[in-house]
Amino acid sequence: MDGDFDFLIVGAGSSGSVLASRLAAAGKRVLVLEAGGSERRFYVEMPLGYGKLFYDPAVNWAYRTEPDPGLNGQRDYWPRGKVVGGSSSINAMVWIRGHASDYDDWQAATGSSFWGRENTTAAYRAIEDNADGADAFRGQGGPLHIRSGREPAHPLVRPYLEACAAAGLPVNADFNGATQEGAGIYQLTIKGGRRNSAARAFLRPAMKTGRIALRTKAQVTRVLLQGLRATGVEYRWKGALHRARAGEVILAGGAINTPQILMLSGIGPGAMLAGQGIGVVLDQPQVGAHLNDHQGINYTYRMTVPTMNDILRPWWGKALVGMRYLLTGGGPLSVSINHGGGFFRTDPGLDRPNMQLYFQAFSTLMPREGERPILSPDPFPGLSIGLSNCRPTSRGNLELASPDPFAAVKIHANVFSTDHDVAEMLAAVKFLRRIADQAPMKALIAEELRPGPQVQTDAQLIDDFRSRSGTVFHPSCTARMGADPASSVLDADLRVRGIEGLRVCDASAFPTLIGGNTNAPAILLGWLGAERILARV
Numbered sequence: 001m002d003g004d005f006d007f008l009i010v011g012a013g014s015s016g017s018v019l020a021s022r023l024a025a026a027g028k029r030v031l032v033l034e035a036g037g038s039e040r041r042f043y044v045e046m047p048l049g050y051g052k053l054f055y056d057p058a059v060n061w062a063y064r065t066e067p068d069p070g071l072n073g074q075r076d077y078w079p080r081g082k083v084v085g086g087s088s089s090i091n092a093m094v095w096i097r098g099h100a101s102d103y104d105d106w107q108a109a110t111g112s113s114f115w116g117r118e119n120t121t122a123a124y125r126a127i128e129d130n131a132d133g134a135d136a137f138r139g140q141g142g143p144l145h146i147r148s149g150r151e152p153a154h155p156l157v158r159p160y161l162e163a164c165a166a167a168g169l170p171v172n173a174d175f176n177g178a179t180q181e182g183a184g185i186y187q188l189t190i191k192g193g194r195r196n197s198a199a200r201a202f203l204r205p206a207m208k209t210g211r212i213a214l215r216t217k218a219q220v221t222r223v224l225l226q227g228l229r230a231t232g233v234e235y236r237w238k239g240a241l242h243r244a245r246a247g248e249v250i251l252a253g254g255a256i257n258t259p260q261i262l263m264l265s266g267i268g269p270g271a272m273l274a275g276q277g278i279g280v281v282l283d284q285p286q287v288g289a290h291l292n293d294h295q296g297i298n299y300t301y302r303m304t305v306p307t308m309n310d311i312l313r314p315w316w317g318k319a320l321v322g323m324r325y326l327l328t329g330g331g332p333l334s335v336s337i338n339h340g341g342g343f344f345r346t347d348p349g350l351d352r353p354n355m356q357l358y359f360q361a362f363s364t365l366m367p368r369e370g371e372r373p374i375l376s377p378d379p380f381p382g383l384s385i386g387l388s389n390c391r392p393t394s395r396g397n398l399e400l401a402s403p404d405p406f407a408a409v410k411i412h413a414n415v416f417s418t419d420h421d422v423a424e425m426l427a428a429v430k431f432l433r434r435i436a437d438q439a440p441m442k443a444l445i446a447e448e449l450r451p452g453p454q455v456q457t458d459a460q461l462i463d464d465f466r467s468r469s470g471t472v473f474h475p476s477c478t479a480r481m482g483a484d485p486a487s488s489v490l491d492a493d494l495r496v497r498g499i500e501g502l503r504v505c506d507a508s509a510f511p512t513l514i515g516g517n518t519n520a521p522a523i524l525l526g527w528l529g530a531e532r533i534l535a536r537v
């Protein structure tokens with residue numbers, strides 16, 4: 001592509017979209033190369049199109065992990081957005097910043113108060129246009145509209161919240177406010193009944209400046225290096241290889257693809273690269289290491305009252321809600337799959353919640369490997385209460401499987417590989433059952449279907465979550481920032497140590513995984529990353 005670009009961003013995902021918008025706002029010329037196509041698709045825009053995007057290779061990298069001993073040898077399915085907006089164009093739209101202390105952890109890991117709680121809270125306030133209005137935590141008037149899931153909440157949310165309170169987890173009106181703990185309703189990245197991806201909120205408006213060139217279906221194959229300086233990238237577009245150059249290259253391909261691009265460029269664990277016949281430019285064993293992710297499990301109940309299954313499964317129901325959405329932009333298709341949520345501690349001695357809850361007035365059987373990849377509502381009134389851990393101690397890693405840039409890396413997720421993670425999940429599923437056993441919910445439940453009442457002992461519960469759990473789609477930290485060069489890839493300014501003119505700005509740069517969903521911190525990274533980059537410190 002012609003032109004003198006100040007910056008070349010690889011990937012128009014959550015972080016990349018925000019970063020491009022901020023750099024352009026500062027007068028910089030930016031080239032964005034995105035492997036996927038446009039996000040202007042019906043099922044991307046319609047919030048409950050989520051189910052249609054989940055396995056769709058037209059918008060999804062659709063990765064499989066290696067067989068995982070922690071999952072009784074199964075391979076997990078890892079969707080990632082391959083479309084403008086990245087994973088924010090296919091995600092479940094829950095807006096969670098994480099626990100305030102997560103940013104104390106970022107400050108400690110990076111040695112910089114720039115990534116600490118004060119500065120990140122101020123940044124979130126500047127980012128948000130929160131429908132609930134501004135307060136000491138929420139922001140209003142920023143580029144990202146956030147709506148509450150409260151209006152309209154599904155009728156089953158109320159008994160769920162009452163049951164949580166009866167189980168000892170009171171209502172929290174704002175998980176992003178003064179405290180995170182409690183049961184409540186998530187805020188969502190939805191605006192006017194349409195998904196509010198990072199592309200819609202940041203990239204597309206910023207393109208009106210004329211300073212951003214976006215090339216879609218352009219997959220970057222490697223970083224071009226002159227010695228230890230990045231000068232541009234090579235990418236495939238319309239069946240041919242091209243080169244693009246810029247003052248600085250910033251990788252924002254996400255936590256799986258960014259480390260892969262680094263490795264393909266000769267930056268990574270030396271022996272691994274040499275084993276694939278790739279010349280080693282910088283032996284950096286931290287690339288692809290420290291893979292952090294949240295692991296989740298759903299408990300499914302058959303109900304005595306109608307749930308969303310009753311309307312979403314039959315053809316006439318689909319037609320009805322479809323018509324309603326098309327005519328009014330409202331109804332069940334205009335909301336997230338997650339109708340309620342929560343954060344709790346499995347041990348009162350802990351100083352912050354270590355578990356997250358998802359309440360869905362809907363149920364589906366997650367297909368395992370070899371089964372038909374489709375998310376279909378169960379043929380009965382069902383609902384799910386799900387759980388995921390906040391800060392697991394299990395760590396996976398990524399391995400370059402081939403020098404072919406179009407072949408996927410090997411994902412060694414390595415979940416439930418520590419006693420800590422197993423014990424914590426065991427305590428959590430027991431608490432989940434306690435919620436379902438409280439009068440407001442119990443009165444509406446016909447039976448627990450998955451795992452079912454026959455699963456009772458600790459060994460059975462553990463075996464169940466090893467066989468049925470899966471990622472909740474938050475891989476992070478695979479090219480992380482840190483003050484310690486021996487255990488990180490990037491400095492606190494997102495620079496790849498040892499290489500000039502190359503940065504990383506996406507979830508792979510997280511110093512630690514936060515206790516919550518990862519779209520908000522990925523957007524934060526783009527927002528604050530731009531400040532670091534522009535400061536040229």
Ligand SMILES: Cc1cc2nc3c(=O)[nH]c(=O)nc-3n(C[C@H](O)[C@H](O)[C@H](O)COP(=O)(O)OP(=O)(O)OC[C@H]3O[C@@H](n4cnc5c(N)ncnc54)[C@H](O)[C@@H]3O)c2cc1C
Nearest residue numbers: 011013014015035086087091092093094220254507517519
């Ligand atoms: C199914 C699903 C549900 C989720 N639900 C939620 C939720 O409800 N709430 C929440 O907070 N988080 C959720 N997440 C997680 C969240 O969306 C991600 O953590 C976040 O979007 C990651 O941002 P990122 O910028 O790191 O990467 P991404 O947004 O994934 O962006 C990376 C971009 O880079 C592009 N790219 C990759 N490689 C190349 C290459 N070689 N050349 C060019 N372009 C490339 C990709 O196509 C993609 O567009 C979910 C994720 C998934 C997959």
